[in-house]
Amino acid sequence: MSEDDRQRWNGRYCEQTGASLEPSRFLQSLADRLPGTGRALDVAGGPGHDALWLARRGLEVTLLDISDVALERAAVAAREAGVPLRGERVDLEAEPLPPGPYSLVLCLNFLSRPLFDVFPKVLAPGGLLVFAQPTRSNLLRNPHPSARFLLEDGELPGLLRGLEVVSYTEGWTGEGRHEARLVATLRPVPGA
Numbered sequence: 068m069s070e071d072d073r074q075r076w077n078g079r080y081c082e083q084t085g086a087s088l089e090p091s092r093f094l095q096s097l098a099d100r101l102p103g104t105g106r107a108l109d110v111a112g113g114p115g116h117d118a119l120w121l122a123r124r125g126l127e128v129t130l131l132d133i134s135d136v137a138l139e140r141a142a143v144a145a146r147e148a149g150v151p152l153r154g155e156r157v158d159l160e161a162e163p164l165p166p167g168p169y170s171l172v173l174c175l176n177f178l179s180r181p182l183f184d185v186f187p188k189v190l191a192p193g194g195l196l197v198f199a200q201p202t203r204s205n206l207l208r209n210p211h212p213s214a215r216f217l218l219e220d221g222e223l224p225g226l227l228r229g230l231e232v233v234s235y236t237e238g239w240t241g242e243g244r245h246e247a248r249l250v251a252t253l254r255p256v257p258g259a
């Protein structure tokens with residue numbers, strides 16, 4: 068496990084006491100398209116704002132993150148909300164994703180390019196990948212995230228492996244970030 072990353076993120080989350088558990092607007096905008104049952108994986112989901120929202124909607128959610136502070140915060144929020152939520156401390160740069168199949172894999176604001184080889188292996192046929200990450204143009208208006216955490220403009224579709232694009236947009240969002248946003252699906256094998 069990358070101890071530096073873990074401590075850095077733990078420190079950040081410790082500073083953010085009372086942070087909002089409001090789910091991502093992008094995720095909420097997809098409400099009509101998301102599965103309402105089955106297993107979901109929130110990859111690097113932080114303190115669980117999106118995972119909790121999905122769990123409330125009836126999905127069986129596993130939240131992965133390197134930060135134990137974030138995972139503990141998510142566990143407390145889930146207990147208070149009375150919804151089941153499974154948290155796993157994982158270094159996504161070094162450890163595998165827990166095995167699927169998942170009806171939904173969510174990965175927002177976390178970029179590890181090798182994961183694109185793994186997403187199709189953990190998705191159920193017909194399952195959805197929901198992914199969003201700022202691109203280099205974001206630096207024109209925002210100093211963070213720094214360049215090493217950004218996608219190149221136009222890079223995202225080329226990272227996809229074995230999945231079919233359902234929707235892809237790239238541009239300035241209502242929140243003032245330049246983001247690439249993708250929904251993709253693992254096409255079911257005919258007759259399987």
Ligand SMILES: C[S@@+](CC[C@H](N)C(=O)[O-])C[C@H]1O[C@@H](n2cnc3c(N)ncnc32)[C@H](O)[C@@H]1O
Nearest residue numbers: 076111112113132133134157158159160175176
């Ligand atoms: C920018 S936050 C995004 C959190 C959430 N997905 C969101 O959109 O608000 C990045 C998250 O990635 C986690 N993270 C950073 N490096 C990681 C790693 N190597 N393995 C797992 N999680 C990691 C951090 O702890 C943090 O919660």
